[in-house]
Amino acid sequence: MTLSFVPNGAALLLVGCIVSSCPAHADISNDLKFCAGLASGKERLACYDAAARIEERSNAVQQHAAIPPSSAINPKRAIPTASRPVGRFDGGYIGGTIGYDINLTSADAVSNAYPYPYFLNSYPNVPSDSVHGSKLGLLAGYNATSGPLLIGFEARYQYNFNRTSASATNDHGRTSLPFTTLSLTCYACDQSFLDNYPINNISQFNLRSITTSKIELSRPQQADVSFRAGITHEDWLLFSKIGLGAEEVVSVPTTDNSASVVCNSPIAQRTRPDYSSVAIAVVGCGSTSPGPVTSVASRNINPLAIFGVGFERNFGAYFARGEAEFVAHLDQAGAYYTPSVNMTAGYRF
Structure with missing residues (x-):
């Protein structure tokens, strides 16, 4: 300067x-x-x-x-950049479910009048849509959002405690001893023929006949895959769903004759009511026993379709859900329907 x-x-x-x-x-x-x-x-x-x-x-x-x-300046130092905003419902998740299947009809015993007015027979009536009860399950899914709109897929397995049954007991009466099984009158027959008329083996029979019929129906397992679509607002989600799946259906009919009394090895005798007649009568039993109980289970895998609506709320990385479903079941007889409610608690990755 x-x-x-x-x-x-x-x-x-x-x-x-x-x-x-x-x-x-x-x-x-x-x-x-x-x-x-x-x-x-x-x-x-x-x-x-x-x-x-x-x-x-x-x-x-x-x-x-x-x-x-x-x-x-460290050239290796990461320079922060703006990342894509992730919605509160984006990504994968897992959860546990608890629910209840609601029955539309009831299982009961139905009476049927036979031609003889003194003899009434009843049988169990168990409609497929009478099955009801609780269930537990696991699910996993994935969501993607665009603004407030959400779409997602979900897979679910449920073990069901739902079942229903009905029984009907029929008392067909008793047989008193002795009773005649054969009576023959022959005026032209030789007396020696009538005296030695053969006594054939007589099959066992019921001295008392009480039969209880029972049918138990259940759907122990179910697996399904569904598509969800909904609208989000802050931590809330309102959604609808549609899905397909399969279920195990078990039917167990039982016939219980344990209250019956069976005459084993019947004891028969020949009698001569008069000069030209011969009769064979059962006068006792070698032994008695209760009747048998038989039961044969049948298992089928049937398809189903699911329609549902529900809501969901986030609590940080966790969420809770409530939903109502309408399930269409398909079997050999056609289609039947049951409503169901479910609660879910889960975690988002």
Whole structure:
């Protein structure tokens, strides 16, 4: 810097600071006070100019110190970038379910009148849509969102405790001993023929006939895959679903004759009521026993379709869900329907 005049010692000190890059004063007002105290106007002007240059120099030095040198920058350091916002319902999830199947009809015993007015027979009536009960399950799925809209797929397995049954007991009466099984009258027959008329083996029979018929129907297992679509709002989801699956259906008919009394190895005798007749009568039993109990289970895998609506709420990474379903079951007799309610608790990845 070149001055057109020679300043006094104070002004030269300020100008020297500019040339030698000395540090700035802590407060520029002190320099201004110093300059104001100079007697000569030219010196004051030169002093003010030097003070301004010192302030400008100080700002430039501070700005340069705030910028790190290129050697201090780590090229391997990750530079944060804006990521795609992820919806609260996006991604995979797992959960556990508890539910209840609701029956539309009831299983009961139905009476059927036979032609004889004294003999009534009843039988169990178990409609397929009378099955009801609780169930537990596991599920896994994946959701994708676009704005408030959601679509997703879900797979589910349920073990069902639902079942129903009905029974009917029929008492067909008792047989008293002795009773005649054969009576023959032959006027032309020789007496020796009638005296030695053969006694054929007589099969066992019931002295008392009580039969209980029972049918138990259940759907112990179910697996399905469904498609979901819904609308989200903050932590809430309202959705509908449609799905297909399969279920195991078990039918167990049982015939219980344990209350009956069976006459084993019947004891028969020949009698001659008169000169021209012969009769065979059962007069006793070699032994007696209760009747048998027979049961044969049948298992089938039947298809089903699911229609449902529900709501869901997030609690951080966890969620809770409630839903109502209408299930269409298909079997050999056609289709039948059952409503169902389910609660789910799960975790999002």
